[in-house]
Amino acid sequence: MSGHEVILRLALPTPLRRQFDYLPPQDVDYKSLTPGIRVRVPFQSRTLTGILTSIEKNSDVPYEKLKSALEILDENPILPDDVYKLCQWAAEYYHYSLGEVFACALPVLLRRGKPAATKKTLKETAECLGAPLQLNAAQQKAVQAITESRQAFRIFLLDGVTGSGKTEVYLQSIAEIIAQGGQVLVLVPEISLTPQTIERFRRRFPVPVAALHSSLSEQDRLQAWIAARSGEAKIVIGTRSAIFTPFANLGLIIVDEEHDTSFKQQDRFRYHARDLAIMRASFNLIPIVLGSATPSLESLLNVKKQRYEYLSLPQRAGEAMLPQYQIIDLRQTPAEDGLSNALIQTMREHLEQGNQVMLFLNRRGFAPVLYCTQCAWIAECKRCDARMVYHRSPARLQCHHCDAHSKIPERCAHCHEAALQPVGLGTQRLEESLAKHFPDVPVIRVDRDNTRRKGAMQNLLDQIHSQNKAILLGTQMLAKGHHFPHVTLVGIVDADNGLFSADFRAAEQMGQLLMQVAGRAGRAEKPGTVMIQTRYPDHPLLRTLVNEGYHVFAQTLLTEREQAVLPPFSYFAIFRAEAYAEENANQFLNVIRQMCPESTEASLLGPVPALLARRKGLHCQHLLVKTNKRSVLQNILKSILSKLDSLSVNHSVKWVLDVDPVEV
Ligand code: ADP
Ligand code: ZN
Ligand code: ZN
Secondary structure, three states: OOHHHOEEEEEOOOOOOOOEEEEOOOOOOHHHOOOOOEEEEEEOOEEEEEEEEEEEOOOOOOHHHOOEOOEEOOOOOOOOHHHHHHHHHHHHHHOOOHHHHHHHHOOHHHHOOOOOOOOOOOOOOOOOOOOOOOOOHHHHHHHHHHHHOOOOOOEEEEEEOOOOOHHHHHHHHHHHHHHOOOEEEEEOOHHHOOHHHHHHHHHHOOOOEEEEOOOOOHHHHHHHHHHHHHOOOOEEEEOHHHHHOOOOOEEEEEEEOOOOHHHEOOOOOOOEHHHHHHHHHHHHOOOEEEEEOOOOHHHHHHHHOOOOEEEEEOOOOOOOOOOEEEEEEOOOOOOEOOEOHHHHHHHHHHHHOOOEEEEEOOOOOOEOEEEEOOOOOEOEOOOOOOEOEEEOOOOEEEOOOOOOEEOOOOOOOOOOOOOEEEEOOOHHHHHHHHHHHOOOOOEEEEOHHHOOOOOHHHHHHHHHHHOOOEEEEEOHHHHOOOOOOOEEEEEEOOOOHHHHOOOOOHHHHHHHHHHHHHOOOOOOOOOOEEEEEEOOOOOHHHHHHHHHOHHHHHHHHHHHHHHHOOOOOOEEEEEEEEEOOHHHHHHHHHHHHHHOOOOOOEEEEEEEEEEEEEEOOEEEEEEEEEEOOHHHHHHHHHHHHHHHHOOOOOOOOEEEEEEOOOOO
């Protein structure tokens, strides 16, 4: 057979869910080609880098129409077997183009065809500080279970209250795996991958640690990727896309804060990094640890079904105690500019003793609404179904859903009276009000608006750690993961957000966030107090959470989900369609609805407008497919997509399929 009688089948980075056939380049011996290598090919008017998936004898495309590939880029497969297999599995499960999944798994420079060459070696930590701590009994049991299962696929849920020493369990398990010659992958939520987290690992181990985060240069990302693949990097810490990192000898995967929704990619290829991590551990026959103080309902159910092994750290480590809770009824004690008298009073007491107070408000800006007191007009975004948020520094109106911003108007756009007033509370307004109540205490605000600049977050954290008496004020950026030993009082300024939402997951997420925030109080030797301001002090979920703790709360929610046959007791997929004309999105989803095979085991909901029905001028509509078996859902999606793929493309509608959505 001459070189031209074989056909290269390639996965290309295009949204089309199919593969493409090419002839080998003229001068290449096809016998030297193995699946998994990168190949450059002409595609429409562009050049693309694809991955060879197989070498075929025949093609459905007539021979004379086949184009020749331009260049073979690798001698050996660019991705190791397990990552290749993970990509195939993910493309099938999430019904996404295999070529785009491969592209997602590769660093940008490799995607562009650059060689996988090493320029430098990773820096090793010169000196290691802080010997391992003496583990308590619960920690010891956890480390033992995790490390004894080397080379066996076992899933552990490490359920440990905030401050119980989960990180210490990770560190000592990692030490053991590294001592046995293995490598470890640690996945963390975006918000937790701070220089402190990375430092904590680097200081502990005299081995190269690679961190994969969004502010790395493409060159550094490639170097970290290569160091992991060669086995040089013993530990890789990264956010969700790090799940595709190649390793020479992966021995353990840790997913910290496994309940965090940032593990689900929310655009294009909508994969869940925790779920892929479990698949990867199963391919590699290694243990995986899912750690959290507030496990997801999915994971708790999997423990009940004995799919996961349960490891519990019920107490705080060392001398620290769990905080006491107090609910403040805002109907009885009205809050001026967000702060009730009871909260102000308690803050004074804690500050007078030289401690720090942390206030949590998950709303940045000065006020969420600009309102006309004459005619009730409200400033809205022109492109989204959302209100413009009033910001003071810099002074402007801003839409938090798109990038739109404008000058603050002096007069109402409707009645033209100078009667506009900012209504409601954001972090900037609370900052002002704190300066009035506590003129002598430094207030340190942490939210997305004042941490965008490089080094800004670090600067604020340094300020927090360098002084005693201070008020820390922030959104969830401040609430998650940090260890502030001087904080003895946490105030939750407005707990009512998640109590009445249209999304069935809102209550679970509210409970997790409140527990995380509360977990910042009293983490060292001084005991902590948590004060929760609410207009609904008798709300049963809030009561359960505060009086009986997260586990009873989660159990209550699980029972409700079971009764309503909601996930994790059923399986969801959503077709999300967007178009400038609402009827186009609607029509498209109705076509999909018709394509859905009849089944007594499935139900359809929609098309309905999304929670945010218009964003950046696009109307968003949803069609929900719900089944009580995963396999039924998969079959239905396959059937719909095979029909959809043969339909001619309607360019006025953009759509995605979201399997196991975390936002409904
Ligand atoms: P988590 O990750 O569960 O929130 P950390 O691992 O950050 O908890 O531990 C909280 C604090 O307790 C840290 O200051 C840590 O050094 C300390 N700690 C952890 N384990 C022990 C232990 N066995 N003995 C004493 N202190 C511990
Ligand atoms: Zn008006
Ligand atoms: Zn907008």
